[in-house]
Amino acid sequence: MQEISPKNGMNSLSRRQIFALAGWVTAVLLLRSPRAEAQTQDIVSAFTGGKTPLEGKIELDIPFTADNANSVPVGIRVDSPMTSENYCSEVLVLAEKNPRPKVCSFKFEPGLSVPYLSTRIRLAESQNVQVFAKMNDGSVFATRKAVTVTSGACAPGG
């Protein structure tokens, strides 16, 4: 009497519908992540000019856990004398799992600039925040820190 008829409830999905659903889910999984990754790689290689980033020189100050993903404080300091022979020319902030991974970038000139910044960014989900710094001789430095967010800044699929 309590038996569920195979034509009711969950079982009412036809085989075709199940296949269609499975196919759709796979397509979404396949399409989303490599595209975002490729996008991030494009941004990085455009910035580095193909050079392998080195470690060091960048001090990245960001909390391990962010209560408000809409406003995550980020502090960046690049170790550079900022003379006309040796200076930091550009800084890039990247959040690889954001819908647009390129968060923002900064440009400096020797003389008056000091490569120190503090701002607030949005994070769509928990992820690595990457910072790249380009020197005037073309060398690139990079650092990253994992940030856990308790609530994302953007609705999923945005």
Added chain:
Amino acid sequence: MSNPPRIWLSTKTPKKGEIVTVRTIVQHVMETGFRKDADGKTVPQKIISKFDCTLNGKPIVSWTLGTGVSANPYLEFRFRAEEAGELKMVWVDDDKSVIEAIEKITLT
């Protein structure tokens, strides 16, 4: 948008070569273009996409902003006070509207 940007300087009368800290915040929605309103329509993107700070026209910092920057963009930066003059800050919106602020720097 009508509210002027709020700016704080560690000093307006630095010694020559002293490093001055500047904190700025400007009111802006920084709409990402990903959100949908109650009717399910996408809210169009509206962000500040550029910020520039110069001292007597000499560049200090140029900031290119994306949708990943928080609403009411906040920026703290530093500069070396090698000369007195006008510290000019300019925020440029996607729609080309501009917010400007000027601070006088005198050397002591």
